[in-house]
Amino acid sequence: MAVESLAGNVSETPATGQTVTLEVFRYRPEEETEPVYQAYEVPVHKDWVVLDALNHIKDHLDGTLSYRWSCRMGVCGSCGMMVNGDARLTCATFVESLLPGPIRVEPLENFPVVRDLVIEMTDFMEKLESVKPWIIRDEEKPLEDGEYLQTPAQLADFEQFSMCINCLLCYAACPVYGLEPGFTGPAVIALAQRYNLDSRDQGAGERNAVLDTDEGIWQCTLVGECSEVCPKDVDPAAAIQRYKVSSTLQWYRNLLMPWSSK
Amino acid sequence: MMKRTIEPFWWSLFGAGGTLAALFIPITLFINGLAIPLGWLAAPDYENVLQMARHPLARTYLFLLISLSFYHWAHRFRFTLYDGLQLKHLNLLIAVICYGGATVGTVAAAYTLINL
Structure with a gap:
C-alpha cells in the first residue's frame, strides 16, 4: 500500500459525487502500431487537478498507464501534457474548471511519443546544451x-528568464517549432538570454553563433503562444524579440563599422 | 565576425514599417478618409495640398511611410506563405516576390514623389 499512501493524501479532499470521463492517449509500441484513446470514468474530488485524476487511474483503474510527474506543485516541470488541446501543467489544471468533460489528455504536441503520455525530449536537451546555458568568463578571477x-x-535584467522549469509547454504550443523541427525554440532562447543578460557573463558571442542564425531567433515569427502557455511567466516571446533587437543593432554596426567587429 | 544571416536587415525594415504604419496611417486615414469627407475639417483645395506635398519634409515622410509599409507587408506576407501555406520549398521565389514587390513599390513611390 506504499503507492496508496501517496494517492491517499490527495483523496482526502471530499468527493463531490460527480464523475468525469478522461479520454487518455494510449500508445504501447509493443502492442499497437497506432495510438488509441482510452476512456476512464474518474470520481471528481474537490480541488483535484488533472494529475490527481491520472494518479487515480494509475492507482485504482489501470496500472499500465505511463506518464511523467514529480512535484505536484508547478516546480519540476515534468507533468506537461495537452489537456483538451492546450499545453498545460496537469498539476496546475483543475478538473472542476473542465467539467462536465470529457477531458482529453494527450502527450505534448510536436514531440515523438515514447509511450502513452511520455514524450522523447532529446531534441530539446541537445539544443539547450548547444547554447551553453551557464556563465562563461573570458578569464575567471582568482x-x-x-x-x-x-x-x-x-x-x-535576467531574473525573469531564469524562472524556466524546462516543462516544454512552449515547444508544444509553438507552431513554428511544429513546422520547423530545426528551430532552436522558445525556452532555449529564453535561457540563453538568461545568461546573455547576466552582468557576470561574457559568452554572448558564443551563443550568437548558434542563435543569431536562420534556425535560431530568426525563425521565430512572434506568434506569441509560448508566452501564453508559460506557467512561470518567463515570456520567451519577449526574450526572443529583445534578442532580435540587439542582433539587428549588431548587424548594422558590423555593416557600418566593419573594422569594429570582432 | 561575419554575420550568417541577412534576416536582421529585413526584420529592421519590417519593424520600422510596422511602427510607422501603426502610428501614422490611422492619422492619415482619419484626416483624408473621415474628417474631410464628413466636413469636420474644411477641404483644402487641390493646389494647396499639392504645394504641401511638394515640401521636402512631406516628400520624405510620404516616401518613408509608403516604402517601409511595403517592406512590412513583404516580410509578413513572406512568412504567411512560408509557414501559413507551408510553401517552404519555394522559399527563394517567395522572398524574391515579396521583397521584390516592396522594392517595385518603393521605386514607384520615389518616382511619383520626385515628379510631383
Whole structure:
C-alpha cells in the first residue's frame, strides 16, 4: 500500500459525487502500431487537478498507464501534457474548471511519443546544451578576489528568464517549432538570454553563433503562444524579440563599422 | 565576425514599417478618409495640398511611410506563405516576390514623389 499512501493524501479532499470521463492517449509500441484513446470514468474530488485524476487511474483503474510527474506543485516541470488541446501543467489544471468533460489528455504536441503520455525530449536537451546555458568568463578571477557582485537592477535584467522549469509547454504550443523541427525554440532562447543578460557573463558571442542564425531567433515569427502557455511567466516571446533587437543593432554596426567587429 | 544571416536587415525594415504604419496611417486615414469627407475639417483645395506635398519634409515622410509599409507587408506576407501555406520549398521565389514587390513599390513611390 506504499503507492496508496501517496494517492491517499490527495483523496482526502471530499468527493463531490460527480464523475468525469478522461479520454487518455494510449500508445504501447509493443502492442499497437497506432495510438488509441482510452476512456476512464474518474470520481471528481474537490480541488483535484488533472494529475490527481491520472494518479487515480494509475492507482485504482489501470496500472499500465505511463506518464511523467514529480512535484505536484508547478516546480519540476515534468507533468506537461495537452489537456483538451492546450499545453498545460496537469498539476496546475483543475478538473472542476473542465467539467462536465470529457477531458482529453494527450502527450505534448510536436514531440515523438515514447509511450502513452511520455514524450522523447532529446531534441530539446541537445539544443539547450548547444547554447551553453551557464556563465562563461573570458578569464575567471582568482578565488581570493571574492564573488562577482551584482546589483538588484542587474539581477532584474535576467531574473525573469531564469524562472524556466524546462516543462516544454512552449515547444508544444509553438507552431513554428511544429513546422520547423530545426528551430532552436522558445525556452532555449529564453535561457540563453538568461545568461546573455547576466552582468557576470561574457559568452554572448558564443551563443550568437548558434542563435543569431536562420534556425535560431530568426525563425521565430512572434506568434506569441509560448508566452501564453508559460506557467512561470518567463515570456520567451519577449526574450526572443529583445534578442532580435540587439542582433539587428549588431548587424548594422558590423555593416557600418566593419573594422569594429570582432 | 561575419554575420550568417541577412534576416536582421529585413526584420529592421519590417519593424520600422510596422511602427510607422501603426502610428501614422490611422492619422492619415482619419484626416483624408473621415474628417474631410464628413466636413469636420474644411477641404483644402487641390493646389494647396499639392504645394504641401511638394515640401521636402512631406516628400520624405510620404516616401518613408509608403516604402517601409511595403517592406512590412513583404516580410509578413513572406512568412504567411512560408509557414501559413507551408510553401517552404519555394522559399527563394517567395522572398524574391515579396521583397521584390516592396522594392517595385518603393521605386514607384520615389518616382511619383520626385515628379510631383
